[in-house]
Amino acid sequence: MTLAESVRASGRRLTVQRRLVLDAVERARHHVTADEIARRVRTRFPSIGPSTVYRNLEALEALGLVTHTHLDDRVTRWHRADTHLHGHLVCRVCGRETEIRPAVLDAMAKRLRAEHRFEPDLAHSAIVGICRRCRDVPSS
């Protein structure tokens, strides 16, 4: 199913703005913020407003084309949905960010499925804590 088809199949419309937002997310190398997307889209379509960007990200997420993650507590970051599933560890002291190894992520998910019959999306929000470096330095 092509993009146009899957958009139409959900009763939505393929607007210029929507195409450009999707394009911006797909071209981005890493996780990007809504504002970065907006700026990029504006180079080709200057009148686009923030709310349009947000609404399109939401729509594209419902279609399974993009996803969002909360890394720190403040801004939301977006990325294409077809990259491999990964979780994040964020250090509350130094802000450093690490990927959780797939085996660890799977083990955690498995446990929650088994003991709570809950299907977790561990990629949705980062796990905050203290990283190895900051733990070894008592306080500084």
Added chain:
Amino acid sequence: MTLAESVRASGRRLTVQRRLVLDAVERARHHVTADEIARRVRTRFPSIGPSTVYRNLEALEALGLVTHTHLDDRVTRWHRADTHLHGHLVCRVCGRETEIRPAVLDAMAKRLRAEHRFEPDLAHSAIVGICRRCRDVPSS
């Protein structure tokens, strides 16, 4: 160490506003929002503003007296720090919220410590996903 002492020991001051904010969090039965705290404090101290509430929650958190948790993606919820440590599962479909069993929480934390040497705070943000009920009902 009394409240006054521990506040002073950190070089902070025990203002009326600070005492009232702490009081509001401690009296609350469950996790409360900053706005709920502000409203409660205002009944006894009407001139208090939102930023004062936030700054006091931050200060009290640094003292280890209160903690905050992100349940859904939108608002922050606060509670006293001496209740038992617990994580949350939040269903993205129905919004229902479940506590993670201590054994499960411990197993997850242990794994992250062992394999990433990362000390996680699993109570800080809820894990979102799909709960048992919503998983059993295919779509509706």
Added chain:
DNA sequence: CAGCCTATCGCGAACGGTCGCAATAGCGGC
């Protein structure tokens, strides 16, 4: 290709939360 239905857009207001600033008020010293 014109017309209709309605999804979507742009805008401005609102909401949760943070920040900078001048005024206020804890608290230790005398």
Added chain:
DNA sequence: GCCGCTATTGCGACCGTTCGCGATAGGCTG
């Protein structure tokens, strides 16, 4: 009890995000 130092307050602006509204424009039908 008064003084001075400075942590804290209240205020207003701002940031990221959401929402309601009237205007616009996809896309199906004829």
